[in-house]
Amino acid sequence: xxxxxxxxxxxxxxxxxxxxxxxxxxxxxxxxxxxxxxxxxxxxxxxxxxxxxxxxxxxxxxxxxxxxxxxxxxxxxxxxxxxxxxxxxxxxxxxxxxxxxxxxxxxxxxxxxxxxxxxxxxxxxxxxxxxxxxxxxxxxxxxxxxxxxxxxxxxxxxxxxxxxxxxxxxxxxxxxxxxxxxxxxxxxxxxxxxxxxxxxxxxxxxxxxxxxxxxxxxxx
Amino acid sequence: xxxxxxxxxxxxxxxxxxxxxxxxxxxxxxxxxxxxxxxxxxxxxxxxxxxxxxxxxxxxxxxxxxxxxxxx
Numbered sequence: 001x002x003x004x005x006x007x008x009x010x011x012x013x014x015x016x017x018x019x020x021x022x023x024x025x026x027x028x029x030x031x032x033x034x035x036x037x038x039x040x041x042x043x044x045x046x047x048x049x050x051x052x053x054x055x056x057x058x059x060x061x062x063x064x065x066x067x068x069x070x071x072x073x074x075x076x077x078x079x080x081x082x083x084x085x086x087x088x089x090x091x092x093x094x095x096x097x098x099x100x101x102x103x104x105x106x107x108x109x110x111x112x113x114x115x116x117x118x119x120x121x122x123x124x125x126x127x128x129x130x131x132x133x134x135x136x137x138x139x140x141x142x143x144x145x146x147x148x149x150x151x152x153x154x155x156x157x158x159x160x161x162x163x164x165x166x167x168x169x170x171x172x173x174x175x176x177x178x179x180x181x182x183x184x185x186x187x188x189x190x191x192x193x194x195x196x197x198x199x200x201x202x203x204x205x206x207x208x209x210x211x212x213x214x215x216x217x218x219x220x
Numbered sequence: 221x222x223x224x225x226x227x228x229x230x231x232x233x234x235x236x237x238x239x240x241x242x243x244x245x246x247x248x249x250x251x252x253x254x255x256x257x258x259x260x261x262x263x264x265x266x267x268x269x270x271x272x273x274x275x276x277x278x279x280x281x282x283x284x285x286x287x288x289x290x291x292x
Contacts, residue, residue, distance in 0.1 A: 056282055063279075092282065099285045104236050146233065146285060173234065 001025035001216050004040025006070065006086070008032040008061045013047035013196060017083065020196040024212045032064040042079040042123075042215045043070055045086030047139075047194060057100060057142045058088035067093060079123040079215045080188045084140055087180070087190030096181055096190045097155060098147035103140070104173030110139040112204060114166030115179055115193060119159045122186040127214040134163075134207035136193040138171055138179075143192040145174035145181070152176060158184055163191050221269050223292040227281050228259035259286075 003021035007014045007029045014029060021027035021044065028038055037043060050061035061067065067089070074080045074095050082090035090096045103109060115136055117128040128134070147155065152175060155161055163180035170177045172192070180191025195208030229235045235257050242256040262280055266272060272290050281288045 055280070059279065059282070099282055101233070101285060102236065104234065106236050106240065144234075148284075173236075 001042075002038075002040050003027040003042050003044060003212075004030045004037050005044045005046055006030045006032060006066055007046075008048070008050035008064060010050045010052055011046055011048035011085070013083065013085075013194065016194075017044050017046040017196040020199045020208065021212055023199060023209060024216045030066055032061070032066050035065050035069050037066075037069050037073060040073075042081070043073060044196075045070065045080065045082040045089050046196070047084030047086060050085055050089065053085075053142075056092070058085065058090075058092040061085075061089045062092040071095060074183075074188050077185065077187050081124050081211065081215070082188075082190035083194055083196060084138075084143075084192055087192055088142065090188060090190045095188050096183055097151055097160065098145055098181060100142050100192070101144040101146050102142050103144055103171070106141075108139070108141045109143070109171050110137070111171065112137050113169050113171055113179075113193060115163045116166050118161045118164050119182065119186075121159055122162055122182045122189050122214075124182075124189040124211045124214050125162060126217070127210050133166060134198075134210065135205040136195055136198045136208050138193045140172070140192055143172040143174065145172075145178040145192070147175065152178075155181060159186075160184060162189050163193070221266055221292055223264055223266050223269060223272055223290060225262040225264070225272070225276060225280055226259060226289045226291065227262065227286050228257055228288075230285055230287050233285060 164177040198205040198208030237258040238256040
């Protein structure tokens with residue numbers, strides 16, 4: 001079981017994601033300019049400020065050479081996780097529905113939040129139970145999840161809402177308290193909170209490991 | 221050809237930047253201002269203006285959340 005973690009110019013959470021993945025399997029960094037996933041069984045698009053967030057968050061990174069391979073991998077059913085900026089990139093790439101807008105507060109947020117697992121059917125939440133509460137930090141300025149109302153209805157009906165902020169904890173004004181979503185097939189998941197920063201009791205929570213454990217048995 | 225692309229948040233999507241500016245103006249004594257929205261301007265020299273729409277759809281804007289207007 002090998003994870004590939006993408007590194008764009010301006011990524012900053014790729015090493016934490018790499019080390020979190022290494023707790024459950026092998027993991028290697030993937031260079032943005034290479035059209036090569038190096039045999040990865042699962043791909044993580046990490047957080048940060050790819051291409052300086054120029055133009056729009058995720059807008060430039062989505063055209064990086066490595067993303068051609070990530071898109072191919074995702075469309076053939078390979079497990080892909082987008083965290084924070086990675087979530088924004090996957091939305092821009094059309095691999096996930098919706099978009100991320102500036103927080104209603106217009107401020108950068110950095111805090112531990114409670115999440116509720118809305119779907120345990122995705123590749124990245126199989127080790128969770130529906131309704132399970134996870135404690136995971138968020139840190140972002142552009143995390144307000146948006147999709148048009150009919151799309152949200154369709155997503156809810158199809159089980160594509162993967163995580164919600166716990167009641168009263170929506171930090172950014174996201175539609176329907178949505179913190180993370182999946183594609184229809186459930187192999188591609190994106191979320192604003194950072195599971196890779198919640199893998200050791202030293203930093204307050206190990207709940208993020210659930211996502212990494214979820215994908216590992218699915219590939220054995 | 222010189223072109224300008226005006227990009228604004230789609231109608232109906234909460235625009236906290238616009239709201240903040242709208243609230244700030246009366247604080248300076250400017251009354252009677254409403255419907256403030258803050259967007260972006262992209263200026264570019266372009267050899268084939270017929271490609272501008274495609275540029276807007278594929279990169280310059282996210283059509284899900286933004287509307288654009290090309291001025292040339």
